Amino acid sequence: MKKTLTTGILAATMLSFGVLSAGCEGGEGEGEGEGEGEGEGEGEGEGEGEGEGEGEGEADVDAANPTVVLVKASIDNFVGKAVANTAYNGWFSNGSLQPGVLKNCLVHQVSTVLAVPNARYSGSATVTGLNDLYGAGADVTCRNMTDAHRDMHIPTTAYNALVGDVVAAVTEEIDDVPTRTAVLTALSGAFTDAAFKATIVEAAQDSAATNTPYNFLGAAVEGSGKDAILLVLNGADCDASVEGNQPCFVGRVAADASINTFFASAIARDDGARLVACLQRQLTGIAGGPDVYDNANFIVEPALEDLGQCKDMIAAHVGLGISDANFEALDIHAATALTLALGSPETGKAKDIIDVVVGALTSPAICAEIVEQGATEAVACAQFDPNNNPDNINLP
Numbered sequence: 001m002k003k004t005l006t007t008g009i010l011a012a013t014m015l016s017f018g019v020l021s022a023g024c025e026g027g028e029g030e031g032e033g034e035g036e037g038e039g040e041g042e043g044e045g046e047g048e049g050e051g052e053g054e055g056e057g058e059a060d061v062d063a064a065n066p067t068v069v070l071v072k073a074s075i076d077n078f079v080g081k082a083v084a085n086t087a088y089n090g091w092f093s094n095g096s097l098q099p100g101v102l103k104n105c106l107v108h109q110v111s112t113v114l115a116v117p118n119a120r121y122s123g124s125a126t127v128t129g130l131n132d133l134y135g136a137g138a139d140v141t142c143r144n145m146t147d148a149h150r151d152m153h154i155p156t157t158a159y160n161a162l163v164g165d166v167v168a169a170v171t172e173e174i175d176d177v178p179t180r181t182a183v184l185t186a187l188s189g190a191f192t193d194a195a196f197k198a199t200i201v202e203a204a205q206d207s208a209a210t211n212t213p214y215n216f217l218g219a220a221v222e223g224s225g226k227d228a229i230l231l232v233l234n235g236a237d238c239d240a241s242v243e244g245n246q247p248c249f250v251g252r253v254a255a256d257a258s259i260n261t262f263f264a265s266a267i268a269r270d271d272g273a274r275l276v277a278c279l280q281r282q283l284t285g286i287a288g289g290p291d292v293y294d295n296a297n298f299i300v301e302p303a304l305e306d307l308g309q310c311k312d313m314i315a316a317h318v319g320l321g322i323s324d325a326n327f328e329a330l331d332i333h334a335a336t337a338l339t340l341a342l343g344s345p346e347t348g349k350a351k352d353i354i355d356v357v358v359g360a361l362t363s364p365a366i367c368a369e370i371v372e373q374g375a376t377e378a379v380a381c382a383q384f385d386p387n388n389n390p391d392n393i394n395l396p
Contacts, residue, residue: 324367
């Protein structure tokens with residue numbers, strides 16, 4: 001059910017336009033990420049602290065304030081969109097994400113933009129001692145936006161997708177047109193402010209010459225790095241019974257009688273959802289993306305919840321009796337799928353990325369964890385070169 005603000009609250013909302021002139025206050029922000037991409041706000045969402053409201057004794061934001069009620073509904077809606085949006089949910093995908101902190105910081109930050117009484121978290125500085133607006137009781141600390149997103153390598157495409165979801169959430173939750181317009185105008189002032197955006201987006205990630213392999217892959221398929229890796233794994237039209245130049249790694253493996261028995265139970269259990277999720281996390285890590293392989297957040301990765309975190313390579317393959325020939329076939333399928341997804345490049349950064357990713361997948365270290373047959377298998381794996389392809393397995 002959509003909500004409206006009273007005329008008095010709407011007038012207070014309009015005061016926020018003056019607040020925006022400071023440049024760093026705003027809506028959403030991308031998160032509190034801890035390192036690789038997640039943190040409290042994942043990569044997207046939380047703006048942090050304002051600076052003036054640190055000490056104890058500061059008055060709390062009233063969770064029952066009509067504006068705060070609207071903001072909470074909008075943020076709850078937004079978070080639901082965020083965890084499902086592959087354009088940027090990789091930055092929310094690790095176990096370090098704290099959903100309660102994320103939502104609280106977003107509500108406090110947007111409330112500050114909207115000039116809610118006692119709201120004091122704009123994102124320009126870390127703020128401690130903020131009251132929990134969801135009733136859990138414990139105080140909340142919201143970090144400054146720059147530190148929260150440092151080294152997260154977020155591109156403008158991810159930022160824009162996140163902003164689009166915020167706008168959609170507000171539009172869906174606030175029925176009254178003047179109120180909705182006022183809120184969206186205030187948030188727009190924050191989102192389009194160059195200084196605010198710079199606390200989230202890393203400029204180097206918008207250039208093919210300087211971005212990470214993960215973001216380069218995303219740009220190559222006009223999506224995110226996660227979209228690109230899922231394309232490699234599942235293909236645009238993944239049908240194992242149809243031959244052709246589809247990426248479709250999982251389909252290729254399922255159709256290969258020399259190795260498909262190793263994957264039969266994983267694919268049968270949930271149509272391969274867990275297998276794809278773990279492979280996606282592994283490839284994302286190799287490509288410099290935000291996912292930590294064995295530290296997933298189950299809100300974003302529900303396919304992993306029943307059986308827990310992705311297993312390490314030894315635990316996942318022990319007792320299977322995988323040979324060097326099996327390992328080689330698997331890696332050639334990986335090289336083929338990745339090459340097709342990137343348009344079969346012969347030179348340039350795309351080709352370099354293929355070499356790096358395939359090199360990591362075929363490294364002696366991974367080989368030693370997977371291959372079990374024969375004392376010399378690790379040596380053979382160390383010499384594996386998909387470009388040599390001795391078995392002529394459908395490389396484009």
